[in-house]
Amino acid sequence: MSALISQLINLFASVILLLAFAMLSQRRIINLIHLYTWQGLAVVGSTTVVAYVTHQPHLYYSAALTLLLKVLLIPYFLHRLINRLNVRWDIETLFNIPTLMIIGIILVIFAFNVALPISRFSDTIAHGTLGIALACILLSFLMMITRAKAVPQVIGFLSMENALFLAATSATYGMPMVVELGIALDVLVGILISGVFMFQIREQFDSLDIRHLEKLKED
Amino acid sequence: MSISGFFSQLLAIVMALVLAPLLMGWVNQWRAWLQNKSGPGVLQPYRMLHKLFHKESVLAEDASSLFRMAPYMVFGCMVLACAIIPTLSTDLPLSPAADAIALVGLFAVARVFISLAAMDIGTAFGSMGARREMLIGFLAEPALLSVFFTTSLISHSTALTSMVEYLAHKEFAIYPSLAFAGLAFSMVSFAENARVPVDNPATHLELTMIHEALILEYSGRHLALIEWAAALKLFAYSCIGLALFFPWGIAEAEAPLALILAIPALVFKLAIGGFLLALIETLSAKMRIFRVPEFLATAFLLAVIGMLVHFLLGA
Numbered sequence: 001m002s003a004l005i006s007q008l009i010n011l012f013a014s015v016i017l018l019l020a021f022a023m024l025s026q027r028r029i030i031n032l033i034h035l036y037t038w039q040g041l042a043v044v045g046s047t048t049v050v051a052y053v054t055h056q057p058h059l060y061y062s063a064a065l066t067l068l069l070k071v072l073l074i075p076y077f078l079h080r081l082i083n084r085l086n087v088r089w090d091i092e093t094l095f096n097i098p099t100l101m102i103i104g105i106i107l108v109i110f111a112f113n114v115a116l117p118i119s120r121f122s123d124t125i126a127h128g129t130l131g132i133a134l135a136c137i138l139l140s141f142l143m144m145i146t147r148a149k150a151v152p153q154v155i156g157f158l159s160m161e162n163a164l165f166l167a168a169t170s171a172t173y174g175m176p177m178v179v180e181l182g183i184a185l186d187v188l189v190g191i192l193i194s195g196v197f198m199f200q201i202r203e204q205f206d207s208l209d210i211r212h213l214e215k216l217k218e219d
Numbered sequence: 220m221s222i223s224g225f226f227s228q229l230l231a232i233v234m235a236l237v238l239a240p241l242l243m244g245w246v247n248q249w250r251a252w253l254q255n256k257s258g259p260g261v262l263q264p265y266r267m268l269h270k271l272f273h274k275e276s277v278l279a280e281d282a283s284s285l286f287r288m289a290p291y292m293v294f295g296c297m298v299l300a301c302a303i304i305p306t307l308s309t310d311l312p313l314s315p316a317a318d319a320i321a322l323v324g325l326f327a328v329a330r331v332f333i334s335l336a337a338m339d340i341g342t343a344f345g346s347m348g349a350r351r352e353m354l355i356g357f358l359a360e361p362a363l364l365s366v367f368f369t370t371s372l373i374s375h376s377t378a379l380t381s382m383v384e385y386l387a388h389k390e391f392a393i394y395p396s397l398a399f400a401g402l403a404f405s406m407v408s409f410a411e412n413a414r415v416p417v418d419n420p421a422t423h424l425e426l427t428m429i430h431e432a433l434i435l436e437y438s439g440r441h442l443a444l445i446e447w448a449a450a451l452k453l454f455a456y457s458c459i460g461l462a463l464f465f466p467w468g469i470a471e472a473e474a475p476l477a478l479i480l481a482i483p484a485l486v487f488k489l490a491i492g493g494f495l496l497a498l499i500e501t502l503s504a505k506m507r508i509f510r511v512p513e514f515l516a517t518a519f520l521l522a523v524i525g526m527l528v529h530f531l532l533g534a
Contacts, residue, residue: 003392004392004393007392007393007394007395008393010393010395010528010532011393011395011398014395014396014398014399014528014532015395017524017528018399018521018524021520021524025517097513097516098512101517101520102516102520104520105520105523105524105527108524109527112527112530112531115531116531128531128532131531132528
């Protein structure tokens, strides 16, 4: 039974990794938000299973918090945002997805190798997934680097937060409740601010392409 | 070689030859039904083969002997492939002849011959189709090999029969790496069998066609052999997928009588698989040819992640 449960945790972690790759190669903004919602749901599943195995009540709370925030509230907010910005059906031109994928694979290999000695010392039930969490963090970084539009960058940031949460759960059964609440609030406030920021960018440049921000003065 | 081994080998080949056109017809019938058409009937591929075998085979003036030889080569490769895949039983005397890696090579031989034959005549369509086929082939092969590597890492063997025996006997466990490999394998199968996201099997008159462009110059019994080989290829891929990821119901050496139960199990699994194939084909649009490398790169990536996840999690 316990073997099956630890495999279930591994499965959830693999799904999160898969969704991170899907987000990396997704062109449509609306699909990105859907993928983000699914990723949040996988994090909730993984956290709930860990909470069930270890009988840690605070993990149940953080799973509920994740469900409320990352599966319901933030996707709702993002949907409203892209409706208001009128970028619901926007497609970002992404060049050379195969190359991006290969770089992603290299990052995964790197992350797995880095995490292997660390997870060997950890005795939590989910210690194997630390490498996956690290890989997801790096993949979200890569996504933020390669995107030019503001909304996908914000989603990349949010996906990184998901991965960090997974890393915390797999390494130490989650952070203290105070820290977790603080992070949740930070993310919520962060996305509100970036929403306002996006309107400002568009007002200024008539576009959400952040490459315009690189110019210091008008020409 | 035991009598039961010989018998199960013979049965596997005969079942492949008989069931392959039926699977093709089943998929086409479901495609028609899902598009609100009445459909040609499940037996249509048999009628087509019958018709083509009774027609005269017309050869182009410039055709070399390679052009005449290619259909037999392709058909032979596919029959051999179906013979070494454990469709009904893992007790196959022919299976030590080729492991999973050689199986990929066998598919590659067939692809090389059909492409050479298409270029042999010198028509524009033929060489265009050949080049596209090679493009898809060289991208699909590493992905397919990586899928096989993942399953061999789990089962510690590259022989298909021992892989299936191991996977069928292990206690129930969730293998994330197998899930990745299965996803990658289904993507590769779509590309290799010229199904909808990559190629449209129902068209003869499009610039985007790949498989049909290759065989445009063939007629009569040659065309029949190639069409039969295409059906066998679909059958082979479906059976590999079923054997690796749903290995229940396949008979083994110790229990030859399980063969009787293996046939309905196979037909049942193929019926569901064929329906799913038709469903996916109906729901998805054909992608542009320049999107195909992306599609296959994704398949390769999934297969490699499957392998990496296996190393990391040991599962």
